Amino acid sequence: MFSQRSIPSIRQTDAVAGIRVLDAAGPAGSYCGKLFADMGADVILVEPPGGHALRREFPFIDDVEDPERSIPFAYYHTSKRGISLELDRSEGQELFRCLARTANLVIETEMPGVMNSRGLSPANLARTAPHLVVTSITPFGQTGPYSRFLGEDLTALAMGGFLYISGYPDMAPTRLHGNQAFLTASMFSAVASMVAVMDAEQSGQGEHIDVSIQEAVAMALENSVPFYDLEGHVRKRTGLTQRYTGAGLFPCSDGYVYVFVGGLAAIRFWDGFVQWMKEERVEGASRLDGPQWHNRAFRDTEQARTIFAEVFAPFALLRKQMDLYLAAQARRIPMSPVSTGEAVANNPQLQARGFFVDVGHPAADRTLRMPGAPYLLSRTPWHIQRPAPRLGEHNEEVFAEIGLSPAELATLQRKKVI
Amino acid sequence: MPNLPLAGIRIADFSWVGAGPITTKFFSDFGADVIRIESGTRMDPVRVTPPFKDGKPGPDRSGYYADRNTNKRSITLNLKNSRGVELARSIISRSDVVVNNFSPGTMDRFGLGYRDVQSFKADIIYLSMSMQGESGPHHQFIGFGLTIGALAGLQYLSGPPDRPPVGSSTNYSDHVPNPCHGAFAVLAALRHRRRTGEGQFIDLAQTEPTMAVLGPALMEYTVNGRVQERQGNDHPRVAPHGVYPCRGEDRWIAIVAMDDLQWASLADALGHSEWLHDERWATSAGRCADRGGVDMALAAETSRRDADETLQLLQRSGVPAGVLRDARDLVERDPQLAHRGHWIRLDHPQMGTTVYNAPPYRFTRLCATPTRHAPLLGEHTNEVLSGLLGLSADEIASLARQGVLK
Numbered sequence: 001m002f003s004q005r006s007i008p009s010i011r012q013t014d015a016v017a018g019i020r021v022l023d024a025a026g027p028a029g030s031y032c033g034k035l036f037a038d039m040g041a042d043v044i045l046v047e048p049p050g051g052h053a054l055r056r057e058f059p060f061i062d063d064v065e066d067p068e069r070s071i072p073f074a075y076y077h078t079s080k081r082g083i084s085l086e087l088d089r090s091e092g093q094e095l096f097r098c099l100a101r102t103a104n105l106v107i108e109t110e111m112p113g114v115m116n117s118r119g120l121s122p123a124n125l126a127r128t129a130p131h132l133v134v135t136s137i138t139p140f141g142q143t144g145p146y147s148r149f150l151g152e153d154l155t156a157l158a159m160g161g162f163l164y165i166s167g168y169p170d171m172a173p174t175r176l177h178g179n180q181a182f183l184t185a186s187m188f189s190a191v192a193s194m195v196a197v198m199d200a201e202q203s204g205q206g207e208h209i210d211v212s213i214q215e216a217v218a219m220a221l222e223n224s225v226p227f228y229d230l231e232g233h234v235r236k237r238t239g240l241t242q243r244y245t246g247a248g249l250f251p252c253s254d255g256y257v258y259v260f261v262g263g264l265a266a267i268r269f270w271d272g273f274v275q276w277m278k279e280e281r282v283e284g285a286s287r288l289d290g291p292q293w294h295n296r297a298f299r300d301t302e303q304a305r306t307i308f309a310e311v312f313a314p315f316a317l318l319r320k321q322m323d324l325y326l327a328a329q330a331r332r333i334p335m336s337p338v339s340t341g342e343a344v345a346n347n348p349q350l351q352a353r354g355f356f357v358d359v360g361h362p363a364a365d366r367t368l369r370m371p372g373a374p375y376l377l378s379r380t381p382w383h384i385q386r387p388a389p390r391l392g393e394h395n396e397e398v399f400a401e402i403g404l405s406p407a408e409l410a411t412l413q414r415k416k417v418i
Numbered sequence: 419m420p421n422l423p424l425a426g427i428r429i430a431d432f433s434w435v436g437a438g439p440i441t442t443k444f445f446s447d448f449g450a451d452v453i454r455i456e457s458g459t460r461m462d463p464v465r466v467t468p469p470f471k472d473g474k475p476g477p478d479r480s481g482y483y484a485d486r487n488t489n490k491r492s493i494t495l496n497l498k499n500s501r502g503v504e505l506a507r508s509i510i511s512r513s514d515v516v517v518n519n520f521s522p523g524t525m526d527r528f529g530l531g532y533r534d535v536q537s538f539k540a541d542i543i544y545l546s547m548s549m550q551g552e553s554g555p556h557h558q559f560i561g562f563g564l565t566i567g568a569l570a571g572l573q574y575l576s577g578p579p580d581r582p583p584v585g586s587s588t589n590y591s592d593h594v595p596n597p598c599h600g601a602f603a604v605l606a607a608l609r610h611r612r613r614t615g616e617g618q619f620i621d622l623a624q625t626e627p628t629m630a631v632l633g634p635a636l637m638e639y640t641v642n643g644r645v646q647e648r649q650g651n652d653h654p655r656v657a658p659h660g661v662y663p664c665r666g667e668d669r670w671i672a673i674v675a676m677d678d679l680q681w682a683s684l685a686d687a688l689g690h691s692e693w694l695h696d697e698r699w700a701t702s703a704g705r706c707a708d709r710g711g712v713d714m715a716l717a718a719e720t721s722r723r724d725a726d727e728t729l730q731l732l733q734r735s736g737v738p739a740g741v742l743r744d745a746r747d748l749v750e751r752d753p754q755l756a757h758r759g760h761w762i763r764l765d766h767p768q769m770g771t772t773v774y775n776a777p778p779y780r781f782t783r784l785c786a787t788p789t790r791h792a793p794l795l796g797e798h799t800n801e802v803l804s805g806l807l808g809l810s811a812d813e814i815a816s817l818a819r820q821g822v823l824k
Contacts, residue, residue, distance in 0.1 A: 059642060158672035168584055225485075249573070334561045334562055
């Protein structure tokens with residue numbers, strides 16, 4: 001399944017073949033490197049000798065807490081080769097500079113100034129690698145009044161404005177699950193990095209990309225800022241209140257469904273929805289009928305939301321999630337089940353598309369089933385090159401490529417540089 | 419001259435609503451010529467979705483539309499008319515990329531499907547962003563950002579554990595995972611074309627990138643056989659890790675103490691060194707075991723304090739903290755976003771000067787800052803038909819008379 005060759009497979013069918021990435025990033029940048037790696041780039045994960053922070057993150061494979069068994073590590077570092085390197089030591093810094101000369105892109109997430117103090121600032125690296133793109137992901141950016149402020153995922157969601165509009169109004173706001181601030185920063189970074197690398201391939205000129213996690217989160221606010229700017233309205237969290245009349249979460253007999261027949265473009269599905277309710281002989285279905293339902297001013301009232309809920313909620317409550325989903329979609333009515341991880345794993349659509357992939361994980365001597373291709377490219381398909389590396393797994397291979405002898409490697413190992 | 423790295427790339431953009439236009443915004447802000455092919459009779463619903471300038475509705479007054487369509491051109495074409503389709507083909511033949519986010523089959527019915535386009539533009543890069551992808555038993559299913567979040571597992575996973583899954587209440591998938599993945603895939607395909615001359619088809623199911631960013635939560639089931647449940651703001655091994663009230667109405671601060679050192683700094687900064695004498699709270703494990711007690715003590719203290727002052731105090735002490743900014747704070751009171759120049763103001767013929775997001779990255783050499791307001795509906799119809807397709811004023815007038823340009 002995986003290439004056993006010492007040089008990463010460069011396939012004609014890899015869209016980003018020939019791009020080398022030094023991924024020196026912590027959790028805020030790991031997904032950026034994964035996007036390149038799973039498209040065929042040679043991504044070298046540069047870990048401190050003590051191991052990447054994700055190695056300590058939950059959950060663990062079979063609940064065995066071990067640096068080689070972290071599920072987040074195994075997922076976010078697929079297709080990467082791994083080396084360990086002490087960047088706080090001059091020997092480590094020199095090796096990093098040598099590697100950077102062979103790379104197109106460096107991804108790093110140190111606080112501003114740290115790479116500079118190591119002699120590894122973008123300007124420094126550019127002296128011997130003028131084509132190099134360096135992407136720096138920090139909580140607030142490289143300069144400015146908050147540039148020295150610390151940031152974790154939760155605090156970045158707060159400062160970017162996303163947390164304030166999430167959750168129930170009668171309690172503290174609650175976050176999106178799963179480090180989405182870090183992931184958002186990673187995704188935007190990947191796009192900007194790819195543009196800069198492609199530009200550097202032609203112009204020969206590198207780039208320093210300064211990404212702010214706070215700012216990346218602010219891209220996810222939907223209509224929140226325009227609402228304030230244009231109408232003076234500050235959007236707040238609304239809990240389970242229907243987002244628009246006919247758009248919201250409803251309990252069913254075995255879970256929840258999310259229906260969306262009001263707001264945005266969805267109002268064109270309203271009449272089909274009412275027809276469905278009538279055919280099901282739902283009590284009060286005709287209350288949803290009439291021209292007032294196509295009048296935005298009426299639809300925006302509390303009364304409209306209440307009527308919708310009074311009609312639909314009792315109907316939904318007696319039915320199963322999947323029955324509602326399939327019945328609605330058969331009538332081209334936008335509705336989804338609120339899926340658990342189990343439901344996602346067993347979703348027949350995803351199974352038909354082969355979305356989940358099985359990746360061997362030698363460190364745990366088992367296979368890990370994980371989300372696969374997020375896009376299907378007809379000529380340059382996404383594919384996993386290899387499982388996430390063990391700590392230092394490719395030290396010998398990678399350092400040999402920049403001309404280190406086995407004796408030199410042994411010395412570095414003794415000095416705990418690698 | 420600004421250094422626009424994607425100048426020279428042209429996108430025939432048939433997409434609408436959310437994920438599609440936000441994908442092509444990456445390209446227009448980097449200098450590509452993105453031509454939105456719109457319909458005046460079946461309008462992009464976001465054009466008529468609030469907020470509107472001064473609350474007055476109109477197809478050229480929505481801030482929701484404006485923010486995601488900077489630097490683009492807009493033409494109106496009637497794709498139900500064969501001349502309209504011909505014009506669309508002419509635009510595509512002068513383009514590098516086609517983007518749409520219709521249900522599978524819609525573009526084929528217009529005669530603009532991938533196979534049709536390949537016949538006259540072999541090296542086209544063709545991105546289709548349908549709801550659940552081009553294949554599979556549910557490929558005709560429809561939805562919106564919030565139903566994607568529900569189907570993908572995000573809704574179930576987000577919110578307090580003891581209440582129904584509240585989710586994000588935003589169309590997160592439309593704004594981040596789908597456009598970022600779509601743009602990344604198109605860029606990769608552009609690079610492949612540069613090296614080989616080959617175009618390709620990209621099938622992006624709008625449900626799948628969101629699942630890709632939920633990897634570990636989904637793997638809790640596929641690897642360990644357990645459904646990942648909601649955790650609110652809690653972290654399995656870190657406490658405090660939460661959102662705490664501050665002085666004023668609906669003011670909050672997020673505080674995280676990743677380790678014992680940050681916990682000690684937090685206690686000292688807030689003047690509660692007695693917390694450090696509490697044996698139960700001496701270690702992360704102990705604080706997690708008594709999370710409720712830690713949270714209550716912290717909330718009692720923060721609720722007497724101003725949010726921004728507490729932010730400064732804690733950050734100076736080396737404790738990760740973040741004020742829960744609301745929309746007004748972000749635009750008017752956040753000195754860091756102001757320093758970064760995140761909010762830019764562009765003048766628009768109907769909306770006047772309004773606020774737009776700049777992208778979240780800054781370059782030393784390249785440029786990606788929006789400079790042109792979102793286009794009025796059909797603003798560039800004449801310009802594109804004459805400038806790009808070389809039609810005369812008479813030809814354009816005749817097309818308009820025949821209802822081809824509506």
